[in-house]
Amino acid sequence: MIAALAAVALALVPLVVKADFVLTIFIFSFILGIAAVGFDIIFGIAGQLSMFHAASFGIAGYTTFLVMKAWALSFWLGLLPALALVVAMSVVIGSICFKFRLKAFYFAVVTLAFSELARLVVMNWTGLTNGTLGLMIMAKPVIGFGSLSRPIEGTLAWYYLTLVSLALAVVAARAVVRSWIGRACGAIRLNEDLAQTLGIDIFRYKMLAFAIANVLAALAGALFAFYTGYIDPSYLSIGQSLDIIAMVLIGGQGTVLGPVVGAFVLTGLPHLIEIGAEQRAMLIGAILIAAILLFPRGIVGSLIRLARRAV
Amino acid sequence: MTQLLIGQLLNGLIVGTLYGIIALGVTLTFGITGIVNFALGEFMMIGAYSAWYLADVVGLPYPVALLPAVAIAGLCGLAADQLLFRFTRDNLVNGLLVSIGLISIIESGALLSWTATPKEMDYVLSGTVRLAGIGLPKMRLVVFALLAAVIFLTYVGLMRTWLGRAAYAYAQNPEAARLMGVRTGLLQSGVFVYSTALAGLGGALYATLYSLEPFMGGLYVLKGVEAAILGGIGSLSGALVGGLILGVTESIGAIFLPTAFRDAYGLIFVVAILVLRPGGLFGEGR
Numbered sequence: 001m002i003a004a005l006a007a008v009a010l011a012l013v014p015l016v017v018k019a020d021f022v023l024t025i026f027i028f029s030f031i032l033g034i035a036a037v038g039f040d041i042i043f044g045i046a047g048q049l050s051m052f053h054a055a056s057f058g059i060a061g062y063t064t065f066l067v068m069k070a071w072a073l074s075f076w077l078g079l080l081p082a083l084a085l086v087v088a089m090s091v092v093i094g095s096i097c098f099k100f101r102l103k104a105f106y107f108a109v110v111t112l113a114f115s116e117l118a119r120l121v122v123m124n125w126t127g128l129t130n131g132t133l134g135l136m137i138m139a140k141p142v143i144g145f146g147s148l149s150r151p152i153e154g155t156l157a158w159y160y161l162t163l164v165s166l167a168l169a170v171v172a173a174r175a176v177v178r179s180w181i182g183r184a185c186g187a188i189r190l191n192e193d194l195a196q197t198l199g200i201d202i203f204r205y206k207m208l209a210f211a212i213a214n215v216l217a218a219l220a221g222a223l224f225a226f227y228t229g230y231i232d233p234s235y236l237s238i239g240q241s242l243d244i245i246a247m248v249l250i251g252g253q254g255t256v257l258g259p260v261v262g263a264f265v266l267t268g269l270p271h272l273i274e275i276g277a278e279q280r281a282m283l284i285g286a287i288l289i290a291a292i293l294l295f296p297r298g299i300v301g302s303l304i305r306l307a308r309r310a311v
Numbered sequence: 312m313t314q315l316l317i318g319q320l321l322n323g324l325i326v327g328t329l330y331g332i333i334a335l336g337v338t339l340t341f342g343i344t345g346i347v348n349f350a351l352g353e354f355m356m357i358g359a360y361s362a363w364y365l366a367d368v369v370g371l372p373y374p375v376a377l378l379p380a381v382a383i384a385g386l387c388g389l390a391a392d393q394l395l396f397r398f399t400r401d402n403l404v405n406g407l408l409v410s411i412g413l414i415s416i417i418e419s420g421a422l423l424s425w426t427a428t429p430k431e432m433d434y435v436l437s438g439t440v441r442l443a444g445i446g447l448p449k450m451r452l453v454v455f456a457l458l459a460a461v462i463f464l465t466y467v468g469l470m471r472t473w474l475g476r477a478a479y480a481y482a483q484n485p486e487a488a489r490l491m492g493v494r495t496g497l498l499q500s501g502v503f504v505y506s507t508a509l510a511g512l513g514g515a516l517y518a519t520l521y522s523l524e525p526f527m528g529g530l531y532v533l534k535g536v537e538a539a540i541l542g543g544i545g546s547l548s549g550a551l552v553g554g555l556i557l558g559v560t561e562s563i564g565a566i567f568l569p570t571a572f573r574d575a576y577g578l579i580f581v582v583a584i585l586v587l588r589p590g591g592l593f594g595e596g597r
Contacts, residue, residue, distance in 0.1 A: 049404055049407070096582070096586060100585065100586050100589065102585055102589075104403050104404065105347055105403050105407065106540075106585055106589070108407065109536065109540065109581060109585075110581065110582055110585060113578040113579075113581050113582055114578075114582070116533075116574065116578055117575060117578050117579075120571065120572075120574060120575055123571075124569075124571040238529075239415075242411055242415070245408065245411075246412075249408070278419040278422045278423050279419065279423075281415045281416075281418065281419040282415060282416050282419040282420065284412075284415055285411075285412040285413065285414070285415030285416040285419070286412070286416060287412075288408060288409075288411070288412035288415075289395060289409050289412040289413065289416075292399075292405050292408050292409055292412070293395065293398050293399075293405075293409065296405075
């Protein structure tokens with residue numbers, strides 16, 4: 001209900017706000033919000049600290065662009081192999097981690113290791129990725145068919161494309177969380193041994209959560225690369241993963257909408273107060289620490305608690 | 312070829328002891344406080360910059376500057392422990408995330424104070440020792456010996472003293488240790504601060520060999536964690552051996568394969584060891 005109202009309100013924003021600068025912040029928040037909603041499924045719901053989402057984010061950006069260029073496909077047809085690649089990688093890495101029961105710290109370290117390996121490959125495969133210099137992306141996604149097709153250009157078009165993508169991601173994530181998948185994952189988070197005793201197939205549900213999380217990160221990565229028109233190996237950096245983790249923690253883990261709020265706070269805050277890149281990193285670090293130590297439930301989590309108390 | 316191989320081997324051993332000293336901190340902190348401190352690399356960076364500042368800017372002789380540099384890293388560690396990590400004891404994920412937040416704070420602090428331009432420290436000890444026709448830089452030997460000595464002393468200290476036995480007792484059964492009169496809060500803070508001071512020492516010695524930049528910590532803590540997992544988390548000798556294996560593999564590997572692979576060895580080791588022998592080389596099977 002609140003989510004639907006918020007979506008309608010956001011859809012009306014461009015009627016009131018004309019400044020490109022403000023709308024750009026919204027677009028970045030929408031895109032990163034998709035990745036954060038995905039991360040919330042593996043971390044907030046299933047309780048596994050994955051460090052792989054930056055890799056999914058970056059790999060999807062590169063793959064979409066390279067596939068598009070190689071076979072002259074549209075953005076959407078290029079996105080499909082990118083998502084398929086990310087799912088395949090999730091299955092391989094998930095199999096290794098979950099089969100050998102790597103939990104908590106070990107899961108984080110192994111996913112981080114694979115993420116860093118992916119970054120090293122992207123950085124050094126210069127023939128394909130142009131190394132650290134990155135690639136310029138001139139192509140734009142096109143929507144519609146035949147004579148009705150329009151390329152997504154300009155702030156307003158991107159605003160609605162990313163808003164719709166985010167809304168779809170939230171709807172999908174909410175459907176997953178409220179289904180038996182979400183309940184099984186919740187049981188795994190609270191007590192893995194007990195969940196197994198109750199007959200929940202831990203391997204299957206962890207894998208599902210991991211794959212869904214990575215697919216959402218991949219979608220966000222492809223949109224991000226095409227919106228900015230540029231991609232380089234820093235998309236796959238640990239810092240990118242950390243930004244998304246911070247968004248989820250600030251917004252409220254396990255709440256689906258919380259990560260979106262977190263994405264808005266972390267994307268918007270550095271623009272509201274004029275600060276440089278170093279101060280921005282410092283601010284994100286401080287917010288991350290404060291969120292963990294002082295507000296473990298995050299913004300949305302605390303609001304839900306307040307609302308429940310009031311009733 | 313032999314000259315190159317032995318030169319690289321020595322380089323690998325020195326870098327390996329640096330990884331080892333971070334790995335030792337990672338293992339100790341994990342065993343006693345139940346968290347993995349990813350910010351250890353930043354304390355190494357603090358130690359390195361402090362040593363450089365005291366020696367080159369203030370003008371102290373390097374051996375005199377070494378101790379205060381280590382102390383500064385330790386004091387920063389004490390502050391971090393009392394302000395932040397005291398609240399994340401035995402909560403692995405929270406501790407991990409707090410330490411990661413701390414990385415961005417310290418790193419950007421260093422960027423603001425010293426900019427990204429690498430700093431080169433003046434030569435402390437120049438010249439080489441010739442051994443069987445192969446030239447070995449003196450400073451590298453000194454660094455290697457000092458780090459190995461500190462790791463060895465830590466090992467002896469934990470094996471032979473009451474404090475060490477208290478730490479072992481705590482790692483096995485915190486509650487029983489508390490009942491036997493171990494002041495567990497003090498022990499946890501002490502171990503945390505000791506691990507940051509170790510990292511600071513590693514950094515201060517690092518400063519004599521390589522140039523300094525604010526991002527150096529991130530790389531070294533990753534290698535330290537890899538070395539600790541390779542050796543087996545909780546094993547002190549494993550930390551050193553894991554570090555040495557990693558350091559030697561990297562430098563020997565650089566002869567035969569492109570240097571782009573350098574950072575990949577540790578990552579591959581970690582995945583392989585966790586899958587094949589999760590307890591690490593020196594730990595018990597999990």
